[in-house]
Amino acid sequence: MSAVNPAIEHLHEPHHDAPPRGITRWLYATNHKDIGVMYLVFGVLMFFVGGLLAELIRSELLTPTMRVLSPEAYNQVITIHGLVMVFAAVMPITTGFANYLIPLMIGAPDMALPRLNNWGFWLLPAAAILLVLPWGLKLLGIGTGTIDTGWTMYAPLSIQAGPGADFAFVAVLLLGLSSTMASINILVTIAQQRAPGMSWLKLPVFVWSWVVTALLLIAVFPALMAGCVMQIADRHFGTHFFSAAGGGDPVLWEHIFWFFGHPEVYILLLPTTGILPHILATFARKPMYGYKAQVYSFVAIGVMSIIVWAHHMFTSGLPAGVEIYFMLSTMAISIPVAVLFFCWFGTIWRGSMTFETPMLFALGYIVLFGIGGLTGLVLSDAAADQQYHNTYFLVAHFHYALFGGPIMGIFAGLYYYLPKMTGRMYSETLGRWHFWLTLIAFNVVFMPQFLLGIAGMPRRIPDYALQFAPLNMVSSIGAFLLGATQLLFLYNLARTVFGTAGAPASARVWEGSSGLEFTLPSPPPFHTFSTPPVIE
Amino acid sequence: MNAVTEPHHPYYIPRPSPYPIVLSAALFLLGLGAALRVNALAAGWWALGLGALLFAYVLFRWFGEVIGESRAGLYRAQEDRAFRWGMLWFITSEVVFFASLFGVLFYERNIAVPWLASFNAAHTSWAPFSPWPHFTAHWPNSGPAGTPFEVVNPWGIPALNTLLLLSSGVTVTWAHAGLRAGRRLQLKAGLLLTVALGLTFLGFQAHEFAEAYRDLGLTLHSGVYGATFFILTGFHGLHVTVGAIMLSAILVRAWKGDFTPEHHFAFEAASWYWHFVDVVWLLLFVFVYWL
Amino acid sequence: MSTIGYFLRGGDDMSGEKILQLGLLGMAGTVGLAGPAAARAFYNFQTPVTPIGRDVLFIHDLFLIIIAILFLIGTGALLYSVFAHSRRRRAHAATFTQPVGRKQWLWASTPFVALLIIDYLILGIPALHSIWALADTADAQMTVQVTAHQWHWQYQYPAYGIGFSSDLSTPQQQIDNQAPKNPHFLLQVDHPLVLPTHEKIRLMLASSDVIHAFWVPAFGIKQDVVPGYLRKTWVQIDKPGVYRGQCAELCGVGHAFMPIVVRAVSPAQFQQWVTQERAREAAVAATASATYSETQLLAQGRHVFQTLCAACHQLNGLGLPGAFPPIAAGHPFAASAPMIAALRARGFYRQGEIVEGPVVNHIRIVLHGIPGTPMPAFAAQLSAADIAAVITYERNDFGNHTGDVIEPAQVAALEDGH
CATH class of the missing domain: 1.10.760.10 (Cytochrome c-like domain)
Known part of the structure; x- marks a missing residue:
């Protein structure tokens, strides 16, 4: 090891400003923008994979008859749909924004730990392959396909499941490692790489949202990883963590899963609540309202999200006192979330608004996520939850919260930053079509599901009673429209990135934009802020 | 803020590196191999073996590159701080991992086992329906369908192990003092002692596991006691192993003349990790062996 | 037959075409926000027949009114702002970034005080009431043991020494669409759970394999059953009738195919049924030889x-x-x-x-x-x-x-x- 690595001999060269050529630029990347772009591309790709699975689900549910999928395949498809959307679509996209934007927003030359950054990214495709590989093995006659327990992986159904479950647990371990590495890097970057004068309370809201998100990831993901190890041990090494015969308890897994799973909801949500105020302020041409209130709300949401997990388990048979605690603490989260809504309203109020695509998605976010939040209030009631839990009411609720929130926010953020990243404007007409069709189709898919849940349709069933038929058909037709609409987005994206049709974007891109990232040319050069800007 | 107080130099951004993606590939192979292996598919051995080789190779090369960069003087105060905070957050995530395992121990012992036994309480509506009519709550416990076993006597090997690990915490601190004072011999001797104590600990631990399986009937199959005992001590042992490897690498580097009294992040990272493993053991001794 | 009737009950034999027609009607109805009466008819819970069920329906109605009001206020404010504060109407944006002065702070904190009142008083108090009511399984007049299996339910009446399992009776041909579907497609069983009305009945729940959930919407209860553990809940049914529910926790490939059917009868009829059931079980036992x-x-x-x-x-x-x-x-x-x-x-x-x-x-x-x-x-x-x-x-x-x-x-x- 004493011989100096050949690569190191070039280290003293002045900064290499041009991106390296060829495929190794991406495979071996250490540049935060390149890694950010890879996260975004991977996430968008997996969004379409997850979407395709959703279309399969809705095709099966179009009519009350088993036509498209067998019950086994159906259970596998719903499971992978959930895992892919949460871990391989939304999380990578928000992490992509973090990688691309945080150094630009705080005036840093790059992320603090660039190689670690790339490692975190490349664990994702590895995990995604492990998730779907069992389907490939099944084609070869090995195993029973992928995990079929629902993304919650409740024991002992998970203990009973085929080999696909082992692949899923291993995949979750890799995902956990990936998220932990990304979070460490983000925290260190924000703590260490800020430009002179960029004090904590001058950090853009988006950066703050990631401070809390990264802390949450470090605080809860290792718990899920420990749980996955125990699942594998119960499945193959004769332990009884989740089995009463050995003194264990299946409900323990529910505790572990939701101790991770509830904060995970905020991990998906917070980064987009961080992007939203930037967009609202830009298009209202008005400074952000309630900056400190938003920052404190992020922190409050982060802390509270760790102590409310068992509201996902109100029907599991917890003692009444425990249910009451979790109900009351869950209700308390409505306060900081309401503060965020208040600040969003405050930001656009008496502004001078125009409605470009990012703004449309941001406003759509407020309405749809509002419905998700309000129905969440309903679900926090431990008594009434007896009727809502595990019905389509719940399914509709969390799609309003997670599509209406993170995914609408991701669209808003992508349209908002695409001109900055590519140097070209996307097609505004297509963007608007995309928004309006998404808004309509989304409601056609999920509004009926509230009604279905109230009428008594359980979730995760491939076949259903006849009184649920009409609304399911409505929902499925909506899903086909929603899926088709996303192709518009894909086309718009491709034509902006690869085509030359879009008008060139200026450095500021938007008339009302502000922030360090908009002081750089569009697209920004390969290396930025090698000399840190000084913040007054 | 800190940047204001020191003269500016560009933050060191490494060139494109093949190691991260290869390390991911190695972990993919290890994961794939494990998933195949537990399902008794022979290809698992190949994936595991290849993954392990690749893993070791990449770590060796990657750390080699970082060490080279460090020797080339590319890391100054800001890079150093980034490494430090990175390591601290990594240890934090490990703390959460072990906290979860302790949480599981607490749940099984204080909630699950008493809950199972509560169905037998006389004069309750449960009693006629109890799934485990003869089960009583006590600890240690292998569950209503478990087999009998004996526990490891805490005042034998475990107490000795506590002593070993605590002394190793002292020796690593002594080595650190030597490094800071420029007494290289003290550094090397301290490190050597620490690694030796760690390896002795591991030897005893392996002996204890063998004894538990052979003589005490305490195995992974021994209900929740066996499960929590082996997962906690097992993961701790794994961490001691990793820590010992880290310290050995530091020892080799110290021998080759690396580290200055001002500049020795790698040493500190390894010793933080070692202290963390130490503290976990103390908690283990109290909650797993003793109480 | 009104459209609403179709939504609620479906036809006896739902052909694909009919379903499509209904689907399109439903789509028009949903998108056009069909009249409030219609909405009320299909978005509400099944008519509750137990004290807990009524409690929960009360909470649900209260909730929906409150969140509807909150939603209208929020969306109303948003729409107002979108129209009134657009660039076309206001060339210059305001520059405020937080409440200024005591009066504004007071105004700004009102929504949060209101939210606290909604959370902990308006919704919290009824919730506490029904959580305690639900947990009170004491003083039951009869206990029925319910055991979940992959994928059917088993009911035992220890007081009468009878018990049977209750399987889905929808023929596979209907599931495979090779035969016309029964109106109670997937919600019919060979032996329903029979319970007397007006008596407090404790359900002692167990599972033999994985987690299932016992759910009958008209009773307002949903209780997970955990293998190796017991759970209990209770019902007191006011009205004779047939009540249908389903397993509500994913339990494997047969999850959609283990319905719960409860036949509630008067106590006198219940005693008659017990006699018949005893005779039936004796006859079955005799078949062994x-x-x-x-x-x-x-x-x-x-x-x-x-x-x-x-x-x-x-x-x-x-x-x-x-x-x-x-x-x-x-x-x-x-x-x-x-x-x-x-x-x-x-x-x-x-x-x-x-x-x-x-x-x-x-x-x-x-x-x-x-x-x-x-x-x-x-x-x-x-x-x-x-x-x-x-x-x-x-x-x-x-x-x-x-x-x-x-x-x-x-x-x-x-x-x-x-």
Whole structure:
């Protein structure tokens, strides 16, 4: 090891400003923008994979008859749909924004730990392959396909499941490692790489949202990883963590899963609540309202999200006192979330608004996520939850919260930053079509599901009673429209990135934009802020 | 803020590196191999073996590159701080991992086992329906369908192990003092002692596991006691192993003349990790062996 | 028949075209926000028939009104702002970034105070009331033991010494769309749970395999059942009638196919039913020593196979590759190592193919299941006669021609001695 690595001999060269050529630029990347772009591309790709699975689900549910999928395949498809959307679509996209934007927003030359950054990214495709590989093995006659327990992986159904479950647990371990590495890097970057004068309370809201998100990831993901190890041990090494015969308890897994799973909801949500105020302020041409209130709300949401997990388990048979605690603490989260809504309203109020695509998605976010939040209030009631839990009411609720929130926010953020990243404007007409069709189709898919849940349709069933038929058909037709609409987005994206049709974007891109990232040319050069800007 | 107080130099951004993606590939192979292996598919051995080789190779090369960069003087105060905070957050995530395992121990012992036994309480509506009519709550416990076993006597090997690990915490601190004072011999001797104590600990631990399986009937199959005992001590042992490897690498580097009294992040990272493993053991001794 | 009626009940035989028409109508209705009466009719819970059910419906109604108001206020403010504060109307934006002065702070904090009141008083108090009510299972007049299995429910009445399992009775042909669907498609069982009205009944819930959930919407209760543990809840039904529910926790491939049907009758009728049920169970017990002709066994066996076995082994007996072995011998089958090892050890697997193993092992498999695989034990669920019939059927249909005729006595002999 004493011989100096050949690569190191070039280290003293002045900064290499041009991106390296060829495929190794991406495979071996250490540049935060390149890694950010890879996260975004991977996430968008997996969004379409997850979407395709959703279309399969809705095709099966179009009519009350088993036509498209067998019950086994159906259970596998719903499971992978959930895992892919949460871990391989939304999380990578928000992490992509973090990688691309945080150094630009705080005036840093790059992320603090660039190689670690790339490692975190490349664990994702590895995990995604492990998730779907069992389907490939099944084609070869090995195993029973992928995990079929629902993304919650409740024991002992998970203990009973085929080999696909082992692949899923291993995949979750890799995902956990990936998220932990990304979070460490983000925290260190924000703590260490800020430009002179960029004090904590001058950090853009988006950066703050990631401070809390990264802390949450470090605080809860290792718990899920420990749980996955125990699942594998119960499945193959004769332990009884989740089995009463050995003194264990299946409900323990529910505790572990939701101790991770509830904060995970905020991990998906917070980064987009961080992007939203930037967009609202830009298009209202008005400074952000309630900056400190938003920052404190992020922190409050982060802390509270760790102590409310068992509201996902109100029907599991917890003692009444425990249910009451979790109900009351869950209700308390409505306060900081309401503060965020208040600040969003405050930001656009008496502004001078125009409605470009990012703004449309941001406003759509407020309405749809509002419905998700309000129905969440309903679900926090431990008594009434007896009727809502595990019905389509719940399914509709969390799609309003997670599509209406993170995914609408991701669209808003992508349209908002695409001109900055590519140097070209996307097609505004297509963007608007995309928004309006998404808004309509989304409601056609999920509004009926509230009604279905109230009428008594359980979730995760491939076949259903006849009184649920009409609304399911409505929902499925909506899903086909929603899926088709996303192709518009894909086309718009491709034509902006690869085509030359879009008008060139200026450095500021938007008339009302502000922030360090908009002081750089569009697209920004390969290396930025090698000399840190000084913040007054 | 800190940047204001020191003269500016560009933050060191490494060139494109093949190691991260290869390390991911190695972990993919290890994961794939494990998933195949537990399902008794022979290809698992190949994936595991290849993954392990690749893993070791990449770590060796990657750390080699970082060490080279460090020797080339590319890391100054800001890079150093980034490494430090990175390591601290990594240890934090490990703390959460072990906290979860302790949480599981607490749940099984204080909630699950008493809950199972509560169905037998006389004069309750449960009693006629109890799934485990003869089960009583006590600890240690292998569950209503478990087999009998004996526990490891805490005042034998475990107490000795506590002593070993605590002394190793002292020796690593002594080595650190030597490094800071420029007494290289003290550094090397301290490190050597620490690694030796760690390896002795591991030897005893392996002996204890063998004894538990052979003589005490305490195995992974021994209900929740066996499960929590082996997962906690097992993961701790794994961490001691990793820590010992880290310290050995530091020892080799110290021998080759690396580290200055001002500049020795790698040493500190390894010793933080070692202290963390130490503290976990103390908690283990109290909650797993003793109480 | 009004549209609403269709939404609620569906037709007797829903053809694809009718469903499409209804779907389009439903779409028009949803998008156009059909009149409030119609909405009320289909978005509400089933009419509750227990105290808890009424409590929960009250909370639900209260909730929906409150969140509807909150939503209208929020969306109203947003829409107002979108129109009034657009660039066309306001060339210059305001610059405020936080409330200024005492009056504004007061205004700004009102929504949060209101939210606290909604959370903890308006919604919290009724919630606490019903959580305590739900937890109070004391002073029950009768206890019924409910055990969940993959994938059916089993009900036992310890006070009367009777018990039976309750299986989905929708024929596989209807599920496969080869026959017109019954109006209660997937919500019908062979033996419903019968309960007396006006009595407080404690349900003691257990599971034999994985987590299931007992849910009857009209009772307002949903309770997970956890294997190895007990859970309890209670009902007190006011109105005689038939109430239908479903398992509400994913429990494997048959999750959609284990409905709960409760028939609530007056206490007097309940006593009559107990007498009949005792007689029926005695008659079934007697069949264990009876002898049947091959024709009888085959007919009964086909019935049992189609209701219980076909969900996994399929109507054509070919199973599902990788998951459920064929019943038809001579077909190749690949699956997980434990499954193959178990089949081979019992003599049902040779050289990559399913073969016809010994009768004794066949009976044992059906009685006790195969641990470590999804094959459940049927000893508690099926009578000796039914097991004899289904095995006779399996060994003489699907292209199998063993000629074996199994009588109930053979099954009964193996039932006790493992």
